[in-house]
Amino acid sequence: MIKTSTAVWLASGQNIWRCWFGVLESWQCGILGLWEGRYAKIFEIINTFDWIAVISLKFVLFYWIIHHNRVTYYACQISGSTWLEGTMDLSTFKLLSATLEVRYEKAFRLWDYSGRLWAKVANMWPNLKIGTAQPNVSTFSLDERYQLSVALDKSHIGDTAPISSLKDFTEKTKDFVKVISQSLEIEYFTRVGFRTVFVKVFPDKQQAVDAMISTKLITIPDGVHFGIQGKVLLPKYGLRWEGESVGVTISIEVRDRKIDFDPPAAVEELTSIHHELHELVYDIDYFTLGIVSTGQLDVMEWLSQAYHLVKRDSKNFLGVI
Amino acid sequence: MTVILFPKPKITDASDSTAMDSLEKAEAPPVHTSTADERSTGRQVETNQLYPVSHELRPELARSFTLLSEGLEYVSQSIKALKEGDLISSDDFIHRLQALLPELFCCRSIGDGFGAIINAIYQSLANMQGSALKLAQLETIRRGLRRISTEPFLELSEAVDEIIRLQDIGLEPEPNYFKYAAELLDE
Numbered sequence: 270m271i272k273t274s275t276a277v278w279l280a281s282g283q284n285i286w287r288c289w290f291g292v293l294e295s296w297q298c299g300i301l302g303l304w305e306g307r308y309a310k311i312f313e314i315i316n317t318f319d320w321i322a323v324i325s326l327k328f329v330l331f332y333w334i335i336h337h338n339r340v341t342y343y344a345c346q347i348s349g350s351t352w353l354e355g356t357m358d359l360s361t362f363k364l365l366s367a368t369l370e371v372r373y374e375k376a377f378r379l380w381d382y383s384g385r386l387w388a389k390v391a392n393m394w395p396n397l398k399i400g401t402a403q404p405n406v407s408t409f410s411l412d413e414r415y416q417l418s419v420a421l422d423k424s425h426i427g428d429t430a431p432i433s434s435l436k437d438f439t440e441k442t443k444d445f446v447k448v449i450s451q452s453l454e455i456e457y458f459t460r461v462g463f464r465t466v467f468v469k470v471f472p473d474k475q476q477a478v479d480a481m482i483s484t485k486l487i488t489i490p491d492g493v494h495f496g497i498q499g500k501v502l503l504p505k506y507g508l509r510w511e512g513e514s515v516g517v518t519i520s521i522e523v524r525d526r527k528i529d530f531d532p533p534a535a536v537e538e539l540t541s542i543h544h545e546l547h548e549l550v551y552d553i554d555y556f557t558l559g560i561v562s563t564g565q566l567d568v569m570e571w572l573s574q575a576y577h578l579v580k581r582d583s584k585n586f587l588g589v590i
Numbered sequence: 591m592t593v594i595l596f597p598k599p600k601i602t603d604a605s606d607s608t609a610m611d612s613l614e615k616a617e618a619p620p621v622h623t624s625t626a627d628e629r630s631t632g633r634q635v636e637t638n639q640l641y642p643v644s645h646e647l648r649p650e651l652a653r654s655f656t657l658l659s660e661g662l663e664y665v666s667q668s669i670k671a672l673k674e675g676d677l678i679s680s681d682d683f684i685h686r687l688q689a690l691l692p693e694l695f696c697c698r699s700i701g702d703g704f705g706a707i708i709n710a711i712y713q714s715l716a717n718m719q720g721s722a723l724k725l726a727q728l729e730t731i732r733r734g735l736r737r738i739s740t741e742p743f744l745e746l747s748e749a750v751d752e753i754i755r756l757q758d759i760g761l762e763p764e765p766n767y768f769k770y771a772a773e774l775l776d777e
Contacts, residue, residue, distance in 0.1 A: 457634075514635040515642075530599035542599065559635040564703070564741025564748060566640075570651070574643045 357587040362467035368427035372460040376453040386452040462556035518554040654697040703749035710763035717762040
């Protein structure tokens with residue numbers, strides 16, 4: 270339940286938000302029962318109201334907020350309170366990894382030109398470290414952050430510590446794909462996929478589960494089932510959303526992970542680490558369903574548009590608490 | 591200096607599924623994208639579907655799709671008219687195409703190949719000095735427009751192949767004064 274005092278404080282603290290809540294009080298509170306509502310109801314109002322704000326108030330400012338899907342982020346930041354911390358907006362998640370994979374018909378040229386290909390990559394990025402080198406696949410790492418692999422029928426580059434703009438990643442990806450397509454003489458890709466994994470960490474498992482259930486993506490029945498008066502522990506939801514030429518695989522799940530690190534007994538300087546993480550993982554894979562010729566693909570542009578779509582439309586799947 | 595290498599921290603899922611050790615993990619490793627591609631259509635993806643938010647993020651790309659589509663329609667109409675023996679209509683459609691080319695050239699930030707082909711077609715039409723195009727010439731122009739319509743980011747070296755095709759069919763894809771410049775350089 271949201272407290273009346275919280276909203277009153279916001280209304281008196283910031284000019285812009287006073288406008289928001291002024292209008293909100295005048296014509297929406299009565300209809301939607303704001304003061305008796307829950308967080309979800311408040312959030313629905315804000316989403317609706319934000320669009321109205323574009324029309325009636327400061328166009329440029331609010332357009333920016335909508336454009337970057339930052340409504341809840343702004344609300345949290347400006348209010349300085351925790352009243353919206355339960356939101357499932359993507360901006361409250363941390364981007365854990367970003368990967369681009371290209372697939373192609375078997376490029377047997379790899380057997381002849383693998384060394385030359387990686388020499389070109391090493392010329393661009395001298396910090397390249399070899400992982401595995403086998404005839405059909407070779408993997409490298411870069412700056413302890415990027416993972417690169419070239420195989421007979423697919424290649425990928427992954428960023429394990431991406432910045433939210435993906436600037437570094439897209440630039441590196443562009444160069445990497447260019448080297449691959451030139452060295453292996455690839456004329457077209459059979460599939461281009463861009464996968465991002467977002468994570469939100471919760472202090473305990475139950476909060477993570479509650480957050481997942483509140484998206485209303487899955488139905489949790491009450492009562493005894495399978496002869497068990499149980500509770501949900503690790504919910505998982507996934508779907509594939511496809512058009513004629515592009516598709517998306519979405520997966521949302523609660524994940525528990527244990528990190529165990531025991532240094533050798535002789536090393537006194539380090540202590541053991543045993544840590545348990547309770548995470549809500551949002552994993553989205555955006556990919557093409559048809560053939561993409563090399564002249565058709567501008568990697569930076571494609572990634573930028575795909576990432577924009579991921580950020581823009583994820584709210585429709587994540588929902589709100 | 592002795593370097594001590596530690597083992598990587600062991601990170602495990604805290605789930606306890608039945609026979610979890612004997613079953614293959616359903617999810618792919620985090621560095622890979624989804625592995626299931628059995629639904630691939632085998633058709634070439636439409637370029638405008640590959641960049642669905644160009645109107646917002648790269649307006650010149652979106653504009654070029656519209657103009658190229660319009661231009662291709664004019665060339666097709668021109669070819670149709672020529673085949674029907676209507677030379678005036680055929681020429682009229684090419685004039686309409688010609689009017690689109692300066693704006694298409696303004697979209698050349700898409701790529702060097704794109705700009706080179708648009709420029710070559712523009713110069714080819716200008717150098718005809720009002721004469722009507724032959725069927726083979728129209729078809730070659732349509733081929734060039736189709737190429738940049740499906741592959742707007744093609745490399746300059748590939749664009750040169752298309753420009754040579756224009757030359758081979760009797761068009762002059764370079765400005766007239768290039769000839770005089772070349773003669774001067776020869777001297």
